[in-house]
Every structure is written in structure tokens, then in C-alpha cells.
Amino acid sequence: MTGEFTNITTLINWWMPGAAALVGAVTLAIVILLRKRRARDDAPSVPIAHADRLTALPSYRRALRRYRALLVGSIAAVLIAVLAGVALAARPAAPALAQPELATRDIVLCLDVSGSMVDYDAQIVDVFAELSSQFSGERLSLVLFNASAVTYFPLSSDYAYITRQLERIRETFETPDETIESGTLLGDGSSLIGDGLASCTLRFDTPEAERSRSIILATDNLVAGDSIYTLPEAGQLAIEKDIRVYGINPGDTLARDYLADLAEEFRTVTEGTGGTYYALDDPDAVPGIVERITAEQAAALPGAPELILGDQPRLPFVLLLLGVLATLVLQWRLRR
Incomplete structure (x- = not known):
């Protein structure tokens, strides 16, 4: 600024x-x-003879x-x-x-809210909140998906607003009987990962502008239904749009063979876009993602003047x- x-x-x-x-x-x-x-209250003063000589x-x-x-x-x-x-x-x-400078980086936080992610969503929102606190000037958005995708909040550089929205959705995840269903159950099945990622690639505005675009995708890659896009197809769509995908997988730490195969597919797709892949409990997840995103070249744009x-x-x-x-x-x- x-x-x-x-x-x-x-x-x-x-x-x-x-x-x-x-x-x-x-x-x-x-x-x-x-x-x-x-x-x-003072007593009368005592005269002194020949004081004028002094x-x-x-x-x-x-x-x-x-x-x-x-x-x-x-x-x-x-x-x-x-x-x-x-x-x-x-x-x-x-x-x-003052003339603030805004970074030309757009980041979509793409969160799987299907049933298999119930135990992890609040923890992932904490990771998203930590990530947002590390950025300055970048625009962030949050998209929730299950069978279909909805925008929880659009791309914004108002970090006070972003923090409030993340706190609000975290409280929803932690409150019994509260579910995130509005607009996320309109597809054929649930946890349609490929469709969720493809939807997140469409949440970037001004496609003609020279901006760095990234998606932080949090999912266990457990698909339950028929999707339009497979995860590899959605990854290819991201590549065509020059979008890097960074993966966070809570299922990576579970020692089950079929989950290991899904984790490997998830890793292959994210790294194929130029992004990186992390397990949810990996301590390098937040610093690694922040470092990779901020390393991308992006020119500073003048923001609205502020008094x-x-x-x-x-x-x-x-x-x-x-x-x-x-x-x-x-x-x-x-x-x-």
C-alpha cells in the first residue's frame, strides 16, 4: 500500500x-x-528591622x-x-x-461435504482458515459440493468477511442436526468428485484476465453415483483452463487398499495440473500450499484508493x- x-x-x-x-x-x-x-490561617508575620539594607x-x-x-x-x-x-x-x-496493491491470484476452496467427509469437514475448514490467514491481497472463494456444487461465498479479498464465513460454516459442521444440503443434492448420487472439481473450475470470473488461478480441493475421493466428469477428466479441464489443483485428502491416512488406490489417483490428478497433494494431517500442507501459490508469478494491481x-x-x-x-x-x- x-x-x-x-x-x-x-x-x-x-x-x-x-x-x-x-x-x-x-x-x-x-x-x-x-x-x-x-x-x-497563618500566624502574623514578625517584622525585621533594617531589612531594606539586606x-x-x-x-x-x-x-x-x-x-x-x-x-x-x-x-x-x-x-x-x-x-x-x-x-x-x-x-x-x-x-x-493510500493506493493498496492487490495480488492477481484467485483461489477457490473446493470442499466435499458428502457423508464420508462429515468427520473431517470442520477440521478442513480450520485448514482453510489457516490458509486464508497466510495470504494478503489474493481473492478467495468457497465452493461446497456433494451431488452438485454451490458457492458458499464468491471470490473476495475482504479477509474479515472470509473469516466470518469460515467461522459460520465451521459452527454448522459442529452443530448436531445441522446439515449442508441446500443446493448440494441435485445430482445422480453423492460425492461426485469429478463434477465437484469441474464446477470449481467454473467459479473463476474474468477468464480473459492474466491471473494466477488455483483450486484447493479437499475430498477423500470416495465416489458414490454416476458423475458427468471423472476426476481425471476434471483434472484435464483444469489443465486446459491453466488452473493448478492442490489436494488435501483426509482418507490418505487410512490403511485400506481401495482407499490407497483412490489416494494415488487423487495425487496423480493434482500433480498433473502442476499442483501438489497432501494428507490432511501432513504438517507441511498449509506452508507447502501457500509457498507454491505465492511463488506463482502475478503482477500487482492497484486497488480502490483509501483515505x-x-x-x-x-x-x-x-x-x-x-x-x-x-x-x-x-x-x-x-x-x-
């Missing part, structure tokens, strides 16, 4: 100077009242002038420190027009420091 600050300074905590002035006025009034009360001495006058100068300087230093502290508390800031406020504390901080140092020095000289 680039931006140039203007010479116009504003106060974020604009009410602070007024509050400080009110507190100062009340404090001054209390001090004056206390001094008047003390003056009434005050007429040049050394006395020099000492008195020195004392008054140090006292005035000390009061001025305290006032400067107090005013600088108030200015710091008010947070002086300068507005700037920001940047703190400008330098001058009040310097004045506060000088005021405190001057107060300490002058008070030390007064005591000598």
Missing part, C-alpha cells in the same frame, strides 16, 4: 485538549482557594533575579511538558490517500522530552 501524507494535521482524540483545559482550570481554582485559606545588597539582588528566572523557566518547562503530553494524548494525525490517518507524534514527543529534561535541570538549580 502506497500513500503520501498531506501537511494538514487533525486530532483523532479531538476532545482531549478541552478535557485537559477543564481539568487544569479546576486544579488552578483549588490551588488558589487552598492558598487563600492558608494565608488566613535587599539592597547587589549579591541579594543577583540571587533574587536568578531565583525568579529559574522559577519562571521551571514553570514554562512544566507547561510545555504538560501541553506536549496533552497533544500526544490527542493523537495528531495527517490524512493520506487513512497516520499518527504524527514526533513534534509533541520531542517537546515533551525537552520539557521534562528542562524541568529536572531547573529544579536541580533551584535547590542549589
Whole structure:
């Protein structure tokens, strides 16, 4: 993000100077009242004969002038420190027009929500959330599929919105009697992996733009029904559209022969697109996927201009420091 600050300074905590002035006025009034009360209560002064001879001495006058100068300087230093502290508390800031840079990478999170994935979906959403926290400027989307595919949220670079949506769907997966069925059961069968991947390849907008496109496909590759696309055919479709597929397979760790064959097919398809394949419990899954996606060449595009406020504390901080140092020095000289 680039931006140039203007010479116009504003106060974020604009009410602070007024509050400080009110507190100062009340404090001054209390001090004056206390001094008047003390003056009434003090005993009568004792006159000293020929005091004018003492005050007429040049050394006395020099000492008195020195004392008054140090006292005035000390009061001025305290006032400067107090005013600088108030200015710091008010947070002086300068507005700037910033131009954020957006990465030209689009990523579709493609999640199998069929029955065989029930025990893993919440964990996979956690992986998706961790992945989204590692990106900056990339656009992300979430597509759910079973017999058919639905877009849970479209491509967006609003990471606060993405985080809220992932938290919402995770709560749904963890809540008993809550199911993700709306729009995902319109095909012939369930867990149609090839159709799910093919649908995810169609979720990228602006196909004519030069952008890096990736799909993160989470499935156990257990097909139950007749699909239009097989997984290899869907992988070929991704290759034709220059889309890399990164696979996350929760079934990879199960020691059953037929699942091992499905895992190998899944690995072959993802690596054939230029992507990579990981088991769900592989600690290298998140850093590996992030590294591969961010390594893809993508030019930065200018985003919408944003008005920001940047703190400008330098001058009040310097004045506060000088005021405190001057107060300490002058008070030390007064005591000598």
C-alpha cells in the first residue's frame, strides 16, 4: 500500500485538549482557594528591622533575579511538558490517500461435504482458515459440493468477511442436526468428485484476465453415483483452463487398499495440473500450499484508493522530552 501524507494535521482524540483545559482550570481554582485559606490561617508575620539594607545588597539582588528566572523557566518547562503530553494524548494525525496493491491470484476452496467427509469437514475448514490467514491481497472463494456444487461465498479479498464465513460454516459442521444440503443434492448420487472439481473450475470470473488461478480441493475421493466428469477428466479441464489443483485428502491416512488406490489417483490428478497433494494431517500442507501459490508469478494491481490517518507524534514527543529534561535541570538549580 502506497500513500503520501498531506501537511494538514487533525486530532483523532479531538476532545482531549478541552478535557485537559477543564481539568487544569479546576486544579488552578483549588490551588488558589487552598492558598487563600492558608494565608488566613497563618500566624502574623514578625517584622525585621533594617531589612531594606539586606535587599539592597547587589549579591541579594543577583540571587533574587536568578531565583525568579529559574522559577519562571521551571514553570514554562512544566507547561510545555504538560501541553506536549496533552497533544500526544490527542493523537495528531495527517490524512493520506493510500493506493493498496492487490495480488492477481484467485483461489477457490473446493470442499466435499458428502457423508464420508462429515468427520473431517470442520477440521478442513480450520485448514482453510489457516490458509486464508497466510495470504494478503489474493481473492478467495468457497465452493461446497456433494451431488452438485454451490458457492458458499464468491471470490473476495475482504479477509474479515472470509473469516466470518469460515467461522459460520465451521459452527454448522459442529452443530448436531445441522446439515449442508441446500443446493448440494441435485445430482445422480453423492460425492461426485469429478463434477465437484469441474464446477470449481467454473467459479473463476474474468477468464480473459492474466491471473494466477488455483483450486484447493479437499475430498477423500470416495465416489458414490454416476458423475458427468471423472476426476481425471476434471483434472484435464483444469489443465486446459491453466488452473493448478492442490489436494488435501483426509482418507490418505487410512490403511485400506481401495482407499490407497483412490489416494494415488487423487495425487496423480493434482500433480498433473502442476499442483501438489497432501494428507490432511501432513504438517507441511498449509506452508507447502501457500509457498507454491505465492511463488506463482502475478503482477500487482492497484486497488480502490483509501483515505487513512497516520499518527504524527514526533513534534509533541520531542517537546515533551525537552520539557521534562528542562524541568529536572531547573529544579536541580533551584535547590542549589
